Amino acid sequence: MSDYNQQMIEKYRGNFLKEVEANVEEGDWVKMCMQCGVCSGSCPLGPHWEHPPQEIFMMIRANKREDILSSSSMWMCTSCYNCIARCPRGLPITHIMHGLATYAKRLGLAPKEQPTAKFAQLFWDNLTKTGRVNELKLGLSLYFMNGFGEGIKTALKMKDVGLGMLKTKRMTPMEMLGGHKCKDVKGLQAMLKKAEELEEARIGKRG
Amino acid sequence: MSEVIATNQTILVVGGGISGMTAALEAAECGKQVLLVEKNPTVGGRVSQLYKYFPKLCHPKCGLEINLRRMKANRNLRLMTLTEVTAVEGEAGNYSVTLKTSPRYVNDNCTACGACADAVEAEFDDEHNYGLMKRKGAWLPFNQAYPFRYVLDPRIIGTPDADKAKAACKYDAIDLDMQEEETTITVGAIVWATGWRPYDAGKIQPYGYDRFDNVITSVELERMMDPHGPTGGKILRPSDGKEAKDVAFIQCAGSRDKNHLKHCSRICCMASLKQATYLPEQYGEDYKGTIYYIDIRAIDRLDDFYQNIQKDPNIKFVKSKVASITEDKETGNPVLHGVDTEGYHRYSNPHDLVVLAIGMEPSVPADGFPMEVVINEEGFVELDEKNGAFFAAGCSSDALDVNRAVQSGTASALRAIQVVNRVAGAEG
16 A cells, blocks of 8 residues: 555545546546446456446445455456447546556556556566667566566467567567667656656645 | 418428327317328328337227327318428418428329229338338328328339229229429418437447347337238247247437437337237247346336336346347347346347337438427427427427327417417407
8 A cells, every 4th residue: 555545545535436536537427327338248358357347437436446446357458449439428438447547556556466557567667768669678578477487488489479570680689688779768767757756746646 | 282271370280190180180179270291191100100009008090090080070170191391481470381292193083992002013112111011012001091092102103013003993093194293381380290210220230230130120019010010910030930939128229329319219118118018918928028228217107017017027127238239140049248237247148039129319300401490409399489480299399209299299289379379369
């Protein structure tokens, strides 16, 4: 539990809907849900959700704060937009799901082992290091995401693809040594740091 | 038609469905001069296409019969069929209206013997049965049509079929030289009762109405129940003609949906509950009905009806808007997919037949009015001073059931009567 999480609990004590409306992207749409269930039924990953979107909207109104924010559900969204296309009330469901995931992450409540969340962090760390995505390192860190043994197994399984990419010059082993970068890495990192500060000031995160 | 006499004390009623007939009759029975125009060859409208009314489950034939008798008995009421309003100019108390009358090719010698239909070979989709069956190129729209006269389809004029029809007629009732006529009349007030049409079910892509034979609409089920209808009064699957004993009803098909009709069509809940009673009527106890709904809107006295259906152990209610339908290729069964709201259970349920409780939209599109009219977002005519003495009745004013459409027809008649009374007063 982060301090920020505690801060938010105190601020919105007992009214999670208000908290969502104020802090989650497109959160003020949540109250428009009429519980018809078309979103859940239309989701291609639907069976894999712990709580389908329709249930999440109801849980928000029922103040199930921890259950939702620590849930892996909204991390399952693949942005296919089926739900938005079909929602009879035009709720931007995809965006709300991403908004909830972002908010959970900001509060430090996002599930640590959820693959989407994990990969997103790997991608971000990889990108911000040099200002360019290092695909070799990203690929390898993805393989070894769940431990050394599994990493070796995945790497062996994928070796033909990797060799093919080397052969056609889609990837170079030289990337292992630092890799290509943008012109002004320090400048980029300073920008990102500033952006983070501005964001924290905007959301009122202390310390 | 030069014999039409209308003055600015005449009330023009546009549309001969239940609302228009009601408005015309109420005004005429108050002693006002009324001209009723109908686009189709017969009056009756959507009501004549229904098998039963809710909540009393009586047959619309009987109410229609009463209205037809009232019409025949009233000297103040003049009816023009096959007639449309093409232009309206002027103001309350003094409208100049242009009417276009299409040729029927049959005059009033017709005895409705049917010899012309026997002679004609060409067949067309039967509008009265939503295209579920064919009719001849010379036809009687339905067995309670009024005027009770045959019609020749303009598509057979100039073909040998037209001559065959003429030759077959013993009463010299067929006149192939009839032409389209334009008439300009003066009226004091207009009651606009152009009614509704079912929303185009093919537009609801995930339900596959245009792809799956066994997905039909509620209005089509009404036609199936008619003993003179396309299936002789039986609920048969379009794919294989087998009896459908496990029927699913999908509520809000096209209604309450930003992608389709934003409004609640108001009739569909009761229509499906009513149609749920068709199952025991057909099969005794050997049937299954499932109603998929967001919420059931059976208000006021109609709630009793809903509660009675809920007591039926063979009828199941699933609180869920169905997300999509697929087809089981082997059986032709539509399979309904979705998640219910009472427990969030995922389902994939096969049924014999799916009935889409189709939404209601105004017949006349927003740009189809003969004069400038204030309409709302959904295309229904508003009660607005800017509309002068142009009063909407029935489903051109809102999504209404028959009961409320009749009330609306009467209300519009009263509004129109006030206008022509003012005109009469001013003219002394």
